Amino acid sequence: MPLPLSATARGPRQHDVYDTLRHAILNGDLRPGEGLSETKLAAQFGVSRTPVRDAVRRLSDDGFLRVIPQVGTFVAPIQLTAVADSQFVRETLECRTIRLAAERLDPTQADALDRHLAAQERAVAANDATAFFTADEAMHADLIRIAGRPAVWNLILDVKAQLDRVRCLSLESADWLAMIFDQHRVIIERTRARDPDGAEAAMRAHLRSVFDAIDRIAATNQEYFEDSPTDPAR
Amino acid sequence: MPLPLSATARGPRQHDVYDTLRHAILNGDLRPGEGLSETKLAAQFGVSRTPVRDAVRRLSDDGFLRVIPQVGTFVAPIQLTAVADSQFVRETLECRTIRLAAERLDPTQADALDRHLAAQERAVAANDATAFFTADEAMHADLIRIAGRPAVWNLILDVKAQLDRVRCLSLESADWLAMIFDQHRVIIERTRARDPDGAEAAMRAHLRSVFDAIDRIAATNQEYFEDSPTDPAR
DNA sequence: GCTTGTACGCTAGTATACAAGTTCGTTGAC
DNA sequence: GTCAACGAACTTGTATACTAGCGTACAAGC
Structure with missing residues (x-):
């Protein structure tokens, strides 16, 4: 060991x-x-x-x-069904909160979002995945705070951990970081435009594309997974 | 003690x-x-x-x-903000899953839902709140299972515990049980009709009315509550 | 060669003893 | 009478010893 x-x-x-x-x-x-x-x-x-x-x-x-x-x-092995359920919960909650954020956003909060984007842009330029995901998390947390449900972020963090565990099995390319950054920009833009429908659609597309990447990672690391619906008789 | x-x-x-x-x-x-x-x-x-x-x-x-x-x-004291957040999470998730359930329902599952309603009706007639809420939980769990996300029910159970804790501070009247039962009937009816919009609306109205009752209970039992956003420095 | 009985070493579960710190009553001095 | 200081009794945190059960390796018997 x-x-x-x-x-x-x-x-x-x-x-x-x-x-x-x-x-x-x-x-x-x-x-x-x-x-x-x-x-x-x-x-x-x-x-x-x-x-x-x-x-x-x-x-x-x-x-x-x-x-x-x-x-x-x-x-514990990574259960694909648990990962999919985590994605479902995260997507459901964040698509709801982004709508609220788009409705409630005030100028001060908009500036904070821009700062998150700027930090991400610097991380992409430096190809610093760690810094990028730190700013990523901060932005998502801030959006949920803006929606008025700061405690919900803690729940998201819990379910997100299952997703991150898969993500960490592979290294992110600079291209991928840039793609995620672009998605973030659209989300923020729609939120700033106070467009709940557009913001929700952008958020859903974003989370889905992250999940697709996770699925690809899973396909190439099957030895770590267990998709049996084993009842974890704790 | x-x-x-x-x-x-x-x-x-x-x-x-x-x-x-x-x-x-x-x-x-x-x-x-x-x-x-x-x-x-x-x-x-x-x-x-x-x-x-x-x-x-x-x-x-x-x-x-x-x-x-x-x-x-x-x-722990009951934190009103935590209760409200639990309500938000539950409502968000169950409104999403009821849509999926309405889209996916098959006849066998529909029969199971009817059995839950029948059990609830017997409990209302007997004014047996415990039996009613047992059947209540079973029905909600089944709806989520029908939606294809059985594991999500475990998460709902966790957040629901915060709500139940408040609910248990007061006894339910027979009238109230009957009202909840009527709401359940509408939810099941809309689900069986494969009407996602109607089912979601019925579910939201149902969960909101339960939450309103919780709010009333909280107002009359303030000694047990703490609405300060105390950081529970775990 | 294969199967089966057995002994050993490992595991987590539990019980208990001790350490560190807080609260609150008491007692003494002033 | 008031207040401060001490101490007893309580709390949880930690360390350690012991228990019960499982897995494996090995040896004996078929």
């Missing part, structure tokens, strides 16, 4: 174990099916099993780990 | 503590603000603190408990 987790330096605080493991799973450092051991994790993080157990339990609730009593803990 | 939890008989299994506490909170047996103690809970359930801690952590993640380190564990 490679586990290039930096458990070194400063003793991990309360939720460090959770955050580190979650990040490793989302990034693909921990591959689906890979086995973990609470004891070994505790040793690696320099803590006892108790905080490790807390983290493992939460990750299990999130669907990232599968704990089999008396057997072991494993990185 | 009353806590009429039946910790008697058969040793509690894996998630008994969680299920029991969750049920007690949703039913209002444990009131918002009430304090709990892991030690006392462990004694009441006849187990050690470890499984109790697991349950408490999960309930904390769910937003039902608020754990303050070195101080105590308390039943």
